[in-house]
Amino acid sequence: MGYQALYRVWRPQQFIDVVGQEHVTKTLQNALVGQKVSHAYLFSGPRGTGKTSAAKILAKAVNCEHAPTSEPCNECATCRGITDGSISDVIEIDAASNNGVEEIRDIRDKVKYAPNAVTYKVYIIDEVHMLSQGAFNALLKTLEEPPKHVIFILATTEPHKIPLTIISRCQRFDFKRIQPQDIVGRMSQIIAETGVSCDEQALHIIARAAEGGMRDALSLLDQAISFSSETVSVEDALTVTGSVSQAFLSRLAKAIYDKEVAVALEVLEELLAMGKDPARFIEDMIYYFRDMLLFQTAPALAESFERVLIDPQFKELAEVISSESIYSIIESFNQTQQDMKWTNHPRIFLEVALVKLCNEQRPNQIDNGQLQQLQQKIEDLEKKLLEMQKNGIPAAMAEKPAEQAKAQRAVKKSYKAPAGKINQVLKQATKPDLNAVKSKWGEVLEQLGLQNQKSLAALLTEAEPVAASTEAFVVKFKYDIHCQMAMENNRFVEVIASIMQQLTGHRMEIAGVPESQWQRLREDFISTQQFDGPEETESKEEDPFIAEARKLVGDDLLEIKE
Template identity: 45%
Template sequence: MAHIALYRTWRPQSFEDMVGQKHIVQTLQNSLREGRFSHAYLFSGPRGTGKTSAAKILAKAVNCQNGPGIEPCNQCEACRRITDGSVMDVVEIDAASNRGVEEIRDIRDKVKYAPTEVRQKVYIIDEVHMLTTEAFNALLKTLEEPPAHVMFILATTEPHRLPATIISRCQRFDFRRVALEEQAERLRRVCGEEGIEIEEDAVAFIARLSDGGMRDALSLLDQIIAFSGQKITYDDVLSITGGMASDQFEKLAQVIQDRDIGAALTLIDSFMQEGKSADKCMENLIYYFRDLLMVRMVPNSEALTERILDVRRFAAVAERFTPDGLISMIDTLNYYQTEMKYSVQPQTLLEVAVMKLCSGGGAPGRSGAAAPASGGAVSPAAAGGERQDAVVSQLLGRIERLESQLAAIVKQGGTVSAGAPASGASASGSTRTSAVQTAASSRKTLEKADIYLAGRETPEFRDAAQRWSQVLGRVKELKITVHAWLVDGEPVARADSNLLVAFKSSMHRETSEKPANKQLIEQALQEVLGHPYKLITVMQKDWQAAADSKQQEAPKEELQLVPEDEPGGVVKEEWISEAIQLFGEDLVKIKED
């Protein structure tokens, strides 16, 4: 007889056999005892936690010839045939391959017919989240008000992808990951029934690797039996799964604490020579330091340290590190694990991450990630609080100095030389520095307001203003994101080869002033206007204020009346000049009286 996989051989056939779902089993049994079972159920949860098995057990319980009862008898013809999948009235559908509206319409047309072999027609739709929107719509009315002889059981690993209209029509049961101890107990029972001798450490390690999925644990056990035969050791499990023993991590943690980069790289190379994968090493290393942190912070909690085989040994290692150091190391490893997914050299990233831990550094780009990685001299938690207070005080002082410098610029018009930012300066300090530079640039521009005001009347500026829309269009062709910032500005004046553009938003102005963006804009100006221009920017409100101020300072002209018979050649010349300025030399003809 052909071998049958362990997870199929040991699939639960009754509620009593189900592992780790007591809250669901009790609810379903109570409803069966009282005859209050629903017409639609939704079973959701991680893979391998018993959703489909519970659905088939429920189908047998409601159709058992000796029931319905809280448990199927598994002896009558109905129970046996449902187990074999030969009852036409109990239909198991894989929604991943039958996800269209036509398949659901077929169900809708057939539900009205009474069952022919058992008392209740049951539809089990697995991976129901794979159905299309049209298929869900076709299922809605039938799911809400099916005939009395029909029951729907929907199973999914992703309930968030189901429409709320579907969920609201079902009784929802959330399956949980199976606890480590319950998995280990089940594995011991399977090994005992199959005549397999297995070490306790191997059982615990298999349970840990399955991550709460009972089916995964049985599949892994089946693979290890094929490798080891009738006797399974802890080393066999490590060999077949590519895992690493905790004593190897203990050596690595020791060299990290000693900051011995050479020894750390030698250990990693030995891992690779043993056939370990870099991503699996990184994952296991994160788990190891996580367990150290749990032992360090909550030493007596079995729930938080259930992954640990030898708590005392872990506690001895954890005492060498500070909690801040462990958190920093986990953060660093997590950063490089994310980067490893997109790298063609994962081993190199693993080595870089370990070297980073040895040097005491944190993840790149992470604020506050420079906590010491080693914990040679462990100081009280109060020492960490004092360091934080010092950093906060330093930042507050820096912010106050920047605010004072900005106020000086606004009031006096002077330029302020801001020193190099203090170590650990926050993003708020960087923002204020940028504001200081922007204000200083505006002040320098407005000091030349006379030159720019005079340039407003030149034909070159009028040409630039009229063709500004063409400039914007060319910028949009070159880079649409730069156009999005530049469209906030408009040309207001010209001086020599400088074109002054006023912006309403400081953010739009600062982005347009960035070297790469400014170069692109100046390129568009030259292409459209025919000669090179240098872009000068200013805030619109500042430019308007400067223009109004200069206009008020200009001397007022006095109107003087000159008699016609008085020698007034000067007056006539002024009229002629004004007429030429208004209408042009080609249209003005001068005739002598």
């Protein structure tokens, strides 16, 4: 047979060879030794983490001639037959190409037959989430109560696509992404046994690029070995993985910190000339600054770093770049990464991001001169405070002017509704006029929007007409500040009058009153006026229900709505 890829040659043949999944392998080994093997398993997790390999190892272990055992011997006829695929009782099915109802019905019909050469007939269904709904339904009953000599092992990268009725019939094991240090350890073992020379740092680069998948790591290592001449160097690993050298990342980070736009763009030009992908480059930059932030806050977590190796240049930058700057840089690069997905010119977005970062003011940046000035001012203020206390002037005296100024500002901010104007409107107010204004109120807000007067319309969002005559109307505002801003704005008053003239055919003036003052003004007007009705909202004889309510809660808590 010709050359085989590394991930095929070094496929795990025992549980001990499955890297980074001890929580799965230990459970399965205990079940094998205790003869508590379930009838159905579900292995889920990212690609290349050992799901199918663990399934085949489990199939060998339950059928090994030395069973019960925690590991297959890989020497007996059964283990060798399952490994080379000559034993037909271990059936490996690709659900991506056999996802129909007929294929599953065929399995359902054959499971009742006893195995020919081994103790258990094992069905390994890979990418089981690709089965159709009908195929899942056909599998349900067989999966729940198969014959005693049958074991189902389902493997998937997308468990959320599998019906819960299937998942509940299986023992589920979640395979996790393999840590970079575990991948490096496995690759070092393979390198040692194959006799290939490889730089240690190159292995770390390949492990980080694999993103937690051992198969991907071995494929990249295989490619790097083919690409290199004698020794797999760091540059070989960077070229194969498409990653950017940390030296370039550090140069670019320093240029951003030093605000040197020309240097940053020069580094970017070099990288793009080397054929680096802009999307991969910006991802490397995000991880670089992410690792820098982790190094600042938790140096002990160096093993969890995604892209960087701790060198003197990285340490130097981590000491001078503040956490706030790193937050801003990561946020900017992340937004640029999102924008680059929807353009045919990602380089432009990348260049703009670099120029923007180099021109940004560093947050909370205070030079030594400014810091000394602030310290001197603080010392002067402390001396003055001590002198005042020695002279018998209490510290509260210093606070009094500030309190008086605050009170004056509060008085200035309060708004008093024009009671005379409102009383004049109430004298002539009628219910039909009020209903006419209310019916046009929505159109008033709409006209403000059409005239690009959104700021004026915002003042009326929680306001409503409460009284109207033929010449004017009263609007009640929920907040005093909104009423003040509206009524003190001559342009606002003129625009509302103009719109009302367009809608009603005659000009109507507006009077504003805060909700907190409206009830008092209305009650004062009713108590001083004796009338039978221009305003239909009040009458001489009060409704008996309202009178009784007034006795129970008083005028302050009583609110009468039409």
